[in-house]
Structure formats: C-alpha cells, structure tokens
Amino acid sequence: MYPKRFGKMTMAVTIRDVAKHLNLSITTVSRALDGYEDVAPETRERVRAAARELGYVPSSAARNLRRQRANIIGYVIPASGTRFTDPFFSEFISGLGDQAVSQDFDLLISTATPDTPAEQQVYSRWISSRLVDGVILSRMRLEDWRANHLLDKKFPFAVHGRTGGQADYPFIEIDSRSGLTQLVKHLASLGHRRIAYIGAPAKFTLQRDRFAGYCDGLIAENIPFDASLVAEGDLTRAGGFRAAQALFDAPHPPTAIIGANDLTADGVIRAAHKRGIVVGRELAVAGYDGTEESEHTQPPLTTLRQPVYETARNLVIMLISLIKGDPLLQSQIILQPELVIRESTGR
Amino acid sequence: MYPKRFGKMTMAVTIRDVAKHLNLSITTVSRALDGYEDVAPETRERVRAAARELGYVPSSAARNLRRQRANIIGYVIPASGTRFTDPFFSEFISGLGDQAVSQDFDLLISTATPDTPAEQQVYSRWISSRLVDGVILSRMRLEDWRANHLLDKKFPFAVHGRTGGQADYPFIEIDSRSGLTQLVKHLASLGHRRIAYIGAPAKFTLQRDRFAGYCDGLIAENIPFDASLVAEGDLTRAGGFRAAQALFDAPHPPTAIIGANDLTADGVIRAAHKRGIVVGRELAVAGYDGTEESEHTQPPLTTLRQPVYETARNLVIMLISLIKGDPLLQSQIILQPELVIRESTGR
C-alpha cells in the first residue's frame, strides 16, 4: 500500500565519527567547533572541513542534556476553540520566531483557553520537563497564576502587558490607558458626546487599563459617565457584533463606539452595516491594536497602533538575556501607542 | 536595578531522588511510571504518589537522548516579511498544535520566506540536529526541494497539497481543480461570461490545479479562454488589490473575478469598493479557503471551503504514525472542497 520509502533512517553521524576520521579526540573536535582558543588554527580548519564533509551536526538532545539548556522558548496562544482569530497573534508569533532564530533559539507553540486545566498543563509540562528554557506571556490577567507560579519556580519569563499588582518581572507594556484617553479626546473634538466603550472581560489587565483610559478621557472632556454606554465584549469579532447590537437598541444610542481591540471594532462595523448605519458618517468606530487588518475594514479603522512585531522581538531579547543570566539593559519598558486616524471616525 | 528574583533555579528533582526516597532502584521507578507490567501494583502506586509529591517530571533532554526521539514535530510558516497574514495559517497551526498535544507531541514553529537560504537552514538545522522527529509541509511548489530532500534523508513528513510529479509520501490534498470548475459553472449559471482569475505564482502546485480547474470550467461552459482575464497575484490582499485594478482598467473588464484564495478575493473587493463598484451587484467576486474571515468581508464572500483545521489534525496523525513506524491506514487522501455561496456573487 504505502511505499516503503520511510525505512530506517540512516544512523546519524556523531562527534565520535568525526574524531575517528581525523584521529583526534572528541574533546578537540567539540572544542574546535565551538571556537575555543586552545585548538590550533590548522586543526580547527581540518575539523570544520571534516564536519561539513561528513554532515555532522551535534545532537540537540545530547547537547541539551549536558548543557542543561534546550535553547527553546515557549509561547502559549490564548485560543478560544479551534482557532486563534486575532491577527495580533500572527504578528506577535512572527516577531517571537524571528528574534529567537536570530539568537539560536527555537520557538515552541501551543494553544490553550485561558484559565483552564489545559493551560496549566501545558505550562507545567514545559517547565518541569525542562523542555523550554523560558516562556513569553501575553494577555495577562489581573490575578495571573502564571506570573506567580513562574516567579515562584524562578523560571525565566517575559510578559507583554502585566498583571494587576506590582510587577517583579521583565515586561513591555503599552500605555493603553493614556492611549484611550487620547482617543476619547479625539472623538470629543469631533463633537461626540455619547461615546460608548465595548470592553473585555474584567479579569484582563488590558480591560482595567483601557477602561480607565476611557474614563479619564470622559473626565477630561467633561462628559458625564453613562453606564449604559459601557458593554462587555470578549475581544472577538462576534463579541463586538453582539455588544454593538445591544447598544443600537438602547434608548439613547451612542454616536461613537470604541472597541477594546480591532477585532471588537470590526464586529461593531459589521453590526452597523447590517442595520444600514453608515460608519464614519452616522457612527464613529475606533479600535485598538493597529494590526494590518485594521486598514482593510470598510471603512478603514481608526485605531491605536502598538508595535506588535517589535515588542515581540524585544521580549525575546529580554527573555534570552534572562535565560543566559546576562544583565538586562532594560527590564520594564512602557511604550506609547500611536493614534491612527482613518475614515471610520469620519473626517 | 532589576530585582533578583531570577536567581539560580532550584535544582530539578530527578528520578534518582524519587528512587532514593522510596529505597527503590531507578529502574523500577522508571518502569513503574511508564506502566510496565513487571512492577507490583502496590509499588506502582507508591511510586506514583512519591513522584507527584516530589514533583518529579522526567527530563525531556535525557529522555530524548536515550529514546532517540524528541516527540516534537516542526512546521515552517511561509511568511513574507514580518508577518504571516493569511488566517489560513492560524487555523492550520491550531489544528497541528491541538492534535500534537493530544498525542504527547509538541509543535515547533518557525517562519521563512519560501525558496530562500533561510528556509533551507531552518529545515536542515531541525533535521540534522534531530530537534524534531518529523515535519509538516504546506503550500507546496511543483518542484519542491523539501519533499525531495526529506525523501532522500528518509525523514518523516506529511504534506498539505502535493508537489508536481508523483507523490511518494503521505499527503492530504483538496481537489481544488474540480472545486474551481464547480465555481466557474456556478458563475456561468448566474449569466457571467467574462470570468477573470487572479492566480498565484506559477511555481505553486495550487496555482497549477486551480488554474486548470478554471480552464476546465470555461470549457464546460463553452466560454472561450481569454488571456487578458488571467492575472497573477501573490496570495495576499495587496496582490489581489493590484491585480483587480489592472483588470478594471482593461478594455473589456470582467463581470466576475475569482481569487486563488480568500485573501486575494478580499483584495479584489477592496479595489472594487475603491472604484465605487458594488460587489455582488455589478461585480461578482469569489475566493478559495473558506476561513472564518470570508464571512466577514463586505459583502460576505462566496468561496470554496476546505476543512483546514481537520486537515491539519489528520496530517499530524499521519505524521506521528510515520514517526512511530505504525502502519498508516490511509496515506494519500483527497477531499472535495465545499462551494459556499454568499452575497459577493449576488443572488
């Protein structure tokens, strides 16, 4: 039935083969390839040539065992069901992978729904089997068992955002609070007074910050807070869609809606479209994230752009320093998001 | 500066610790935990309890070295620059990861632009260091060095789609050729005679198949082939956008446009929108893939849906059988895509 091309794999060539081939000790071969100074230049060249010729590459398992390090970092994508829909993660993962590779690390990926046993299992398996040397955390919760657990185990990690309390770990945070304030001010400057906010579940740090920023903006503009203009989404398009419908049905619907992320905002746009509400003209919509997709909504979405790719790269740099025990230049970075004004908030 | 919470990690607990704690040999501990029959039920329980109590988890490096297997599969995302924009990959990766975990494997991810030295490097590093036990391939080229190379090394792999010639490896293919024919027929049944096709670069197998299906459809409907209605995209939104603009500018513009994937089709929709062309009324647009995003274009996109998530899972099942040397039930699977008719092709 199935062709027998996948027979036994040809036994891999080991360092011993190289050594034998050159009449050298495996020590010398190892040190030659690792670039130690105590091997003659001529020998080093012979070793390099032989290694290439024989196709020798060190066994990662053996190396990991001896070095007590895997040169792998892990990242668990917060998924909801059979997919992770947020383009945020595509970009984030690209950044993690690219930087990791450039520092001779690899990236291990898993998906898990936040705060489930499955999530705990992934992390604890990775950590206690020492399969990964460190992990990247994102979409933090106010009380996040992950941060506590990792601190407790003294296991290296770096986070995007942060938890509720004091942050005794390296992180890169985008100051979404002041970003949202800026956004509210911008909407107010366009004449909006009934500005709604569709947030995320309260347990997420980003919700605390963005909601606070929203409130700050209202205060700054002397707009009274109206609880009926605040809805809870779930950071998905569907969540935004549902929440928007409810807002439209309210006695005093908003003239502007801010989504906690671009996906939510896109859901709002779709809900508006379904009702025949013209976004950008009858209703202003804005999001948060500024991934590429936000350019391609109809109309293009006003949003707060955060540098996802670069942040991911920097997190990996921080994490690998941590793993290697190198000193961190900066361990707690706070960046400002950039307000990108597009047609969805009108002219 | 940086708090000293990441000091030395507490030395991990090894199998030796467990053995000493119970006055047993490490052999027995190992075999008890692995569920061998030659250990007394009572002893097995004691071992299990002690392992849990002490928090023992086998070192993956040591286990991999001894077993000569990593229990890791690899997947290289074909990225173009700083991100992979296609939601296809989000879903694909979720499928890979979920199935892998359920079989006690992990998923290693990297990104690389197709046919670059970087791509070669990733694969050869993974393979020759035996960091992964097998790889999943996707978006195949007609002449694909990857398949040849892996066959040559007798390294396990499974592919989504296939290469140009004979396929001496396990794969799951979606019959996109007949899918496209079906789509063309549907458009013809709506009265369209000028049906354009925006393809992918010729080197991709999917382009050969989908283009052939397009031609089949024209023939079946007695529509003469018109080279001016065929454009080359690059499977991105931007590519679809550009190609559509060119088609609009042609002397005899099409009344329907098929994109080689949903992303391309979405680019077409955007280009149409920019020109004030009403999609679904003045122009029919259709895509291929049927990822969730296709429901959320404006208007929703007619497309050929392939079961991305399930395919990914099945590929992993096949790959792991291969790795373990188990017989494959099915090794070459061909599925039919499902035509999903939505508003973008009008009523």
Place this chain on the structure above:
DNA sequence: ATTGACTACCAAAACGTTTTGGATTATTAT
C-alpha cells in the same frame, strides 16, 4: 640545566533517562 609560561591536545566524568539481561524470592507442579 632548571624553571615558567605557553600551546595543543586528551581521558574521563557528568548530564538523567530507558533498556537489557539477569537475580532473587515466592508460588506452583511434579
């Protein structure tokens, strides 16, 4: 001639498992 410093190499230990091939004791069949 002796010492010291330097260069180029290497044997052996260690990393933490799994697996092989028994060894020991208890049980059953003769």
Place this chain on the structure above:
DNA sequence: ATAATAATCCAAAACGTTTTGGTAGTCAAT
C-alpha cells in the same frame, strides 16, 4: 523435596554531547 514457573526488582550499559582537569611538548628566560 525438587524443579519449573511466575512475580518483582535491579545493576549496568548506553544515548552523544560538553566540561573539567589535566598531560606532553616547545620555547624563552634565568
């Protein structure tokens, strides 16, 4: 009572590296 069988357990080897703590040789300075 003895032999055969079954039930448990274990010592030691092996997986392929890196690292430690050297050794032997050369050269220069005393």
